[in-house]
Amino acid sequence: MKVQFWGAAQTVTGSMHLIHHNGKRILLDCGLYQGRRKEAFKRNRELPFDGSSIDAVVLSHAHIDHSGNLPSLYRSGFRGPIYATSASRDLAAFMLMDSAKIQVNDIKYVNKKRKRKKQKPFEPLYGSEEAAATLREFRTIEYGHPFTIFEGVSCQFHFAGHMLGASTVEINLDSETEPNAKPTRLVFSGDIGRSEMPILRDPQIVEGADYIIMEATYGNREHAKNSKDGDARAMLKKIIQETWDDRGKLIIPAFSVGRTQEIVYRLNQLAEGNQLPPIKVFVDSPLAVNATDVFRGHPECYDDAMVNAVLYEDDGDPLHFEGLRYIRKVEESKALNTSKEPCVIISASGMCEGGRVLHHLKNNIEKPTTRILFAGYQAPHTLGRILMDGSLDRVKIYGEEYQVNAQVSHLQGSSGHADQKNLLEWARETTEKGDVKKIALVHCELDSATVFQDLLHKNKLGPAIIPAKGDEMVMS
Ligand SMILES: [Zn+2]
Ligand SMILES: [Zn+2]
Numbered sequence: 001m002k003v004q005f006w007g008a009a010q011t012v013t014g015s016m017h018l019i020h021h022n023g024k025r026i027l028l029d030c031g032l033y034q035g036r037r038k039e040a041f042k043r044n045r046e047l048p049f050d051g052s053s054i055d056a057v058v059l060s061h062a063h064i065d066h067s068g069n070l071p072s073l074y075r076s077g078f079r080g081p082i083y084a085t086s087a088s089r090d091l092a093a094f095m096l097m098d099s100a101k102i103q104v105n106d107i108k109y110v111n112k113k114r115k116r117k118k119q120k121p122f123e124p125l126y127g128s129e130e131a132a133a134t135l136r137e138f139r140t141i142e143y144g145h146p147f148t149i150f151e152g153v154s155c156q157f158h159f160a161g162h163m164l165g166a167s168t169v170e171i172n173l174d175s176e177t178e179p180n181a182k183p184t185r186l187v188f189s190g191d192i193g194r195s196e197m198p199i200l201r202d203p204q205i206v207e208g209a210d211y212i213i214m215e216a217t218y219g220n221r222e223h224a225k226n227s228k229d230g231d232a233r234a235m236l237k238k239i240i241q242e243t244w245d246d247r248g249k250l251i252i253p254a255f256s257v258g259r260t261q262e263i264v265y266r267l268n269q270l271a272e273g274n275q276l277p278p279i280k281v282f283v284d285s286p287l288a289v290n291a292t293d294v295f296r297g298h299p300e301c302y303d304d305a306m307v308n309a310v311l312y313e314d315d316g317d318p319l320h321f322e323g324l325r326y327i328r329k330v331e332e333s334k335a336l337n338t339s340k341e342p343c344v345i346i347s348a349s350g351m352c353e354g355g356r357v358l359h360h361l362k363n364n365i366e367k368p369t370t371r372i373l374f375a376g377y378q379a380p381h382t383l384g385r386i387l388m389d390g391s392l393d394r395v396k397i398y399g400e401e402y403q404v405n406a407q408v409s410h411l412q413g414s415s416g417h418a419d420q421k422n423l424l425e426w427a428r429e430t431t432e433k434g435d436v437k438k439i440a441l442v443h444c445e446l447d448s449a450t451v452f453q454d455l456l457h458k459n460k461l462g463p464a465i466i467p468a469k470g471d472e473m474v475m476s
Contacts, residue, residue, distance in 0.1 A: 001020065001021050001022075001173055001175075001184065001210070001474070001475045001476070002019075002020050002472050002473060002474045002475055003017050003018065003019050003020075003028075003186070003213065003437065003440070003472065003473045003475065004017065004018040004020070004470065004471070004472050005017050005213075005328070005442060005467040005468075005469065005470070005472075005473070006018055006048050006049075006469060006470065007029070007030075007031055007033060007441065007469070008029075008031065008065070008215075008442045008443040009442055009446075009467050009468055009469045009470075009471065010445070010446045010449065010466060010467075010468055011033075011444075011445065012034030012065070012217055012379070012443055012444060013031060013032065013033050013034040013035065013065040013379075013444060014031045014032060014034070014043065014044075014065060014444065015028075015029040015030075015031040015060070015065055015066045015067070015442070016028070016029055016030055016031060016069070017029065017188070017213055017442070019053075019171070019173075019186070020048070021150075021152070021153055021173050021176065021417045022150075022152060022153075022174075022176050022415055024055045024056075024153070025053055025054050026054075026055060026056050026057070026058060026149060026150075026153065026304065027051075027054050027056070027057045027058070027073070028057075028058050028060065028061075028169065028188050029057075029058075029059060029060055029066040029190075030057060030063040030066075030067065030068075030069045030070045030072075030215070031063070031064065031066040031067060031069055031074050032044055032064050032065055032068030032069050032340045033065075033069075034065060034379065035375045035379070035381075036381060041110075041122075041125070044069055044072060044125055045072070045125055047069070047072060047073065047076055048078065048470070050076055050077055051072075051073045051074065051075065051076030051077035052076070052077030052078065052079070053077075054073065054078050055080055055147050055150070056081050056082075056083065056150070057070070057073070057078070057080070057081070057082040057083065057137075058082075058084075058149070058155060058169055058171070058188075059082055059084040059088055059092070059190060060160070060166065060167050060168075060169055060190030060191070061084075061088050061160065061162060061163055061165055061190055061191060062084075062087075062088045062089075062091035062092040062163070062164075062165055062169060062257065063095075063163060063165075063166075063191065063257075063258075064095055064099055066191070067088075067092050067095065067096065068095070068096070068099050070092075070096065070134045071099075071100065071124075071125075071126035071130035071131045071133075071134045072081065072125055072126055072130075074126075074130050074133055074134040074137070075130050076127055078137075079137070080137065081138075081139045081149075082134070082135060082137045082138045082139065082140060082420060083138075083139050083140075083141055083149070083155065083338075084139075084140060084141075084165070084167075085140060085141065085143060085157050085165045085167055086140040086142065086165070086298070086349075087134075087139075087165030087294065087298040087300070088163045088164075088165035088166070088167070088227070089140045089165075090165070090294045090297065091163075091164060091165055091257055091291060091294050092135065092138070093135055093360050094257075094287055094290040094291060094294065095257060095287070096130050096131040096134060096135065097128055097132070098256075098286075098287045099131065100124075100126055100127050100128040100130065100131040101128065102127075103124040103125045103126055103127065103343040104124045105218055106123075106124070107122055107123070107124040107125075107186070108279075110122055110428055113155040117307065123230065127465045130214075137272075141155075141157060142157070142173075143157050143158060143159055143167065143300070144156065144157070144158070145157075149181050151174075151175065152183075153171065153172070153173055153174070154171075154172045154183075155169065155170065155171050155172070156169075156170045157169060157170075158170060158204040158206055159200075159201045159202065159203060159204045159301075160189070160190045160191060160192060160193055160194030160203050160204075161193030161194060161195060161197050161200050161201060161202050161203035161204075162190065162191040162193070162197070162200075162203070162354045162417070163191070163193070163200070163257065163258040163414050163416055164199075164200065164257075164258065164261075164294065164295055164298055164301050165298070165301065165313075166188065166190055166191060166193065166448055167254070168188065168189050168190050168192070168203070168204065168206055169187070169188040169190060170185065170186075170187055171185070171186045171187075171188065172184070172185050172186075172208045173185075173186065173475070175238075176310065176405050179271050184210045184211065184475050184476065185196065185206075185207045185208050185209050185210050185211070185434070186209070186210065186211045186212070186213070186475065187209040187211070187212045187213070188199050188212075188396055188431060189212065189213065189214045189215050189430075190215070191215050191217070191416070191417060191443065192214075192215055192417065192418040192422070192426055193248050193416055193417070193418065194415070194416070194417070194418055194419075194422055195422075196413070197262075197264060197303075197416065198262050198266060198303075198305075198306075199261065199295070199301075199302060199303065199306045199318075200267050200301055200302070200303055200306075201301060201302065201303050202303070203413035203418075203426070204427045205426070205430055206410075206430060207430070207432070207433045207434060208433060208434045209430055209431065209434050209436055210409075210434065210435065210436065210437055210475070211436070211437055211438050211473065211475050212427075212428065212430060212431070212436060212438070212439040212440065213277035213440045213442055214423075214426075214430075214439055214440065214441055214442065215417075215423075215441075215442060215443035215444065216419045216423060216441045216442070216443065216444040216448060216449055216452045217377075217431060217443055217444050217448070218415070218417055218418065218419045218423065218448070219418055219420055219423060219441065219448040219449055219451055219452025219453075219455075220420065220445075220447060220448040220451035220452060221419060221420055221448070222417075222419045222420050222421050223412070223413070223415055223419040224413075230265060231412055231413050232411055232412060232413035233266045233269060233270060235411055235412060235413075236263070236266055236267065236270065236411070237270055237276070238465050239371055239373055239409065240267075240270075240276060240277065240279060240344060241277055242370050242371070243279070243342055243344065244277035244279050244342050246342070246369045247342045247345055247369065248321065248342055248369030248370055248371060249342060249344075249345060249360075249364050249367075249369070250343070250344045250345070250369070250370075250371045250372075250373060251345050251347070251357065251360050251361060251364060251370065251372050251373070251406075252344065252345065252346045252347070252372075252373045252375055252411075253347065253348070253349065253350055253351070253352050253361075253372070253374060253375070253376075253384055254287045254288075254346050254347070254348065254350050254375045255348060255349070255376055256287035256288035256291055256349075256350075257288070257291040257352035258291075258416060259350060259375050259376050259416070260283060260285065260288040260291070260292070260346055260348070261288075261291065261292055261295050261319060263346055263411075264281075264283065264292070264319050264320075264324065264346070265306070265318055266318060267281060267321065267324070267344075267463070268309075268318050268319065268320065268321045268324075269309075269318075269448060270321070271321035271322065271431070272313065272321065276323070278280050278323065278401070279323065279325055279342055279343060279344060280323055280325065280341065280342075280344070281324045281325070281343065281344040281346070282324075282325050282326075282327055282336060282343060282344065282345050282346065282347075283324070283326045283327065283346045283347075284327045284332075284333050284336065284345055284346065284347040284353065284356050284357075284360070285346075285347050285356060286328045287327075287348065288346070288347075288348060289326045289327070289328055292319050292326065295319060296317070298404070306318060307411070310469055311358065322425050324421035333356050334359075336360065337359065337360070337363045342415075345360050347360055350375070350376050350384065351376075351377075351378050351379055351382040351383070351384035351385070352382060352383040352384040352387065353382050353383060353384070358383075358397055358398065361402075362385075362397045362398065362400075362402065363399070364406065365395070365402050365403075365404055365405070365406050366402055366403050366404075366405050366406075367405060367406065367407045368406070368407070369404035369420070369434070370405070370407070371406060371407045371408075371409070372387060372406050372407070372408045372409070373408075373409055373410070373411050374388045374408070374409070374410045374411065375389075375410075375411045376415070376416075377415065377417075383395060387404065387408055388408060388410060390404075390408060390463065392404070399444075416424050420451075420452065420455070421429045423471060424452075424455060424456070424459065424461075426460050427439065427456060427459075428459070430460060436461075436462075437461060437475075437476075438464075438465060438473060439456065439461070439462050439463070439464040439465070439466070440464075440465050440466075440467050440473050441453060441464055441466050441467075442467065446466065449466040450466065452464075453465075453466060
């Protein structure tokens with residue numbers, strides 16, 4: 001009985017851990033590795049095992065760094081159940097199809113270059129056919145309902161408070177040798193959210209863990225003090241008013257799934273309280289529009305405030321308010337380029353690595369009346385990170401250079417991840433009533449992991465390990 005760490009090991013993305021139990025192989029997550037293009041391409045294509053050798057998959061949540069390589073797994077021969085909550089499955093439906101489209105478009109660009117160099121073209125990592133076929137393998141199980149994967153392996157999803165459908169996964173594994181022994185409990189944290197997250201229910205604690213696979217994205221950092229929900233709302237209010245007064249545009253690069261809905265929800269609260277100027281707000285991302293519909297269909301994930309908003313708001317829709325427009329069509333998106341009216345544009349991708357947000361940046365980044373508000377994590381080397389850090393005066397967008405005259409800021413309180421303090425608390429509560437033998441820290445850079453490992457040990461929690469890619473944690 002063991003776990004092998006194949007992704008998000010000493011790095012944040014590409015979550016993928018393999019449980020070996022009684023001859024069966026169960027994969028926890030199968031995420032895309034995101035990073036420098038060449039390395040990412042190779043890593044995502046070359047799975048460390050044959051898809052056909054995997055018996056089942058358990059998916060913690062639909063974020064692409066957790067679900068995005070499932071179609072590659074299918075492509076390499078995997079045929080078996082993929083267990084997820086229904087909200088995760090519904091989000092994954094749109095996200096995997098969208099990801100397939102991105103894979104196909106990305107490869108066209110690469111192949112154009114290769115053709116010039118007379119090199120053989122690459123195949124896309126996967127296309128919409130593989131994504132659709134992967135979706136047929138999903139089996140949905142709701143939170144709090146135990147289910148059996150194989151004889152001797154049972155599982156349960158718990159709220160993770162990180163995104164719609166996100167789970168902390170409890171796995172109980174019968175002993176391989178002693179039939180009457182107490183099962184070994186492995187808790188896979190998934191991505192750990194925060195109790196202040198808008199829309200979503202708070203994270204739940206799973207007790208009695210013997211082994212823990214724990215994310216530590218922010219293991220070395222605390223979110224700014226003013227990271228409460230109300231502060232994020234106040235900041236949005238202020239920056240929107242300034243944009244309106246300047247007759248400028250506010251561009252919010254945001255992930256289509258999760259962050260976009262949180263921002264819309266906060267804007268809705270402001271609008272309900274008549275605290276917004278009569279500015280137009282556009283959500284310009286087809287994926288975001290689809291994801292918003294999924295959010296509307298999963299009240300089982302809502303916290304009380306969201307449920308009350310559905311019940312008591314006039315329009316019964318906390319993801320809509322007057323002045324808000326969801327855009328699918330390209331022409332409508334393009335029309336925003338020529339519009340002189342002040343407006344708010346929420347668009348993807350969140351890290352400005354592609355998508356419609358690049359057009360909006362290109363058209364507005366040189367104007368001093370433009371504001372750019374980042375609303376989430378920006379990975380190193382991305383355009384989003386460069387802009388957020390202000391490390392370059394001129395940036396390249398679609399091969400052309402632009403002077404950065406826009407005012408750039410960062411929305412506090414917009415992280416979907418627990419910070420160091422929350423993580424420590426999570427570890428304490430999760431280990432409190434058990435006899436934890438090991439905590440494996442994943443989903444973090446090495447420096448963050450090392451700081452958090454020390455902190456755990458100082459607090460007499462653990463022992464904690466920081467597995468590298470391919471390392472194993474033997475369980476008894
Ligand atoms: Zn996530
Ligand atoms: Zn993640």
